[in-house]
Amino acid sequence: MNRRDVIKSCSMFAVGTMFNLINFEDVLASDSDKGSYKVYKKTLLVKEDGTPLKESDIQPYTAFLFFYPFKSTPCYIINTGHEVKPVEVKLKDGKSYKFAGGIGSKKSIVAYSAICPHQWSYPTKDFSLLNYYSPTEKSETTGKSGVIQCCAHISVFDPTNGGTVLEGPAEFPLAAVVLQEENGNLYAVGILGKDQFNEFFDLYKSDMIEQFGSLEKAKEELDKTVVMEVGKHVKEQIKC
Template structure:
């Protein structure tokens, strides 16, 4: 194992943060920052600005939010059962990192960066080829449901194993959005773990950002304080899934 490239995320005492929720039950830090990046601590809220309550999430349903930038989409799902813990993963360039596990009372809540590492497919207001397929659902991308699927070229990712790629042409897994759930059962995004595609994505979709934000640079601004969170089906006019 290349220790310099070996990322470990472990429990720790809460660090000083810009916003202090009443209490943070799960705080994480990386002792090697190669594939863990801490961003703004941002609360997931509904359209009225009220906190999203972890235990009130619909099970196996995709929720959409932007993190860590205004224009980088992410999906939140309560899988309905615990994820695996301390899952060792490897990025395309061989860097190792460890997915700590889901959050919430049942360790079943996960979030991922919804940018496919194959050719950067991502949810847009018009449509999404990217979604979570429930366990009893069917997909052409994998032998079973219970996976994130990019229907552009049928890559599947296992959310219980830190969004590891389990089929399709994608060269690596999805980046995980690291979440914390506080004592009020409210959800916070605090960082990104794993190989993100933000650089390529910002480069590739300037016209799209210009159309949505008026100025593509707005898409690159960090999300701060709160991020509106809604069902993916509310954000996208159409969800296309094979």
């Protein structure tokens, strides 16, 4: 199996029609202070029993998986355990966007698309090469901790710094999920940064159709999305 096959077999969901693109033609978003980000359906984060997810449900240093903005596109939500400050995320082409930082009482909760911006590896039901490493867990290949690392070609991203690339072939940061907290409930409302949805759906079109019945169904947006332990969805998290 070649690398592309490996990545492809890693595939999974999502697609979408872009809703209400604000400002940019194809990317950037900044929020919180009402900058620009791609607005998608406002989606309530819920637990597996269907009740709203609360900040206290997100234990520190653990990644949880949910799907947003489409029923097929996976994301990770992480409580980093400490304040994640706003940061200007710079891209190689000189553009930049503002990442608003974490939310919650400690401003420690962040969420990112779990589609690798290098060649679109993502957590499937069988395995995931793109995984979160807690601060006490060291990557064997890079020696890094507290990062999101993709073992397809070893790209490393910093969840405490807007998803920026720390090393590897990836040229774009992980796209961030714009989160809002209202009355103790958590909502996903948009995507900030260079999303990979078009590439993802192009590459995994047949997988999406097989899994969801059609691309249109894979691109459905949700009113609610279940936040679960990664192991509830992925059989094997491959770390390196």
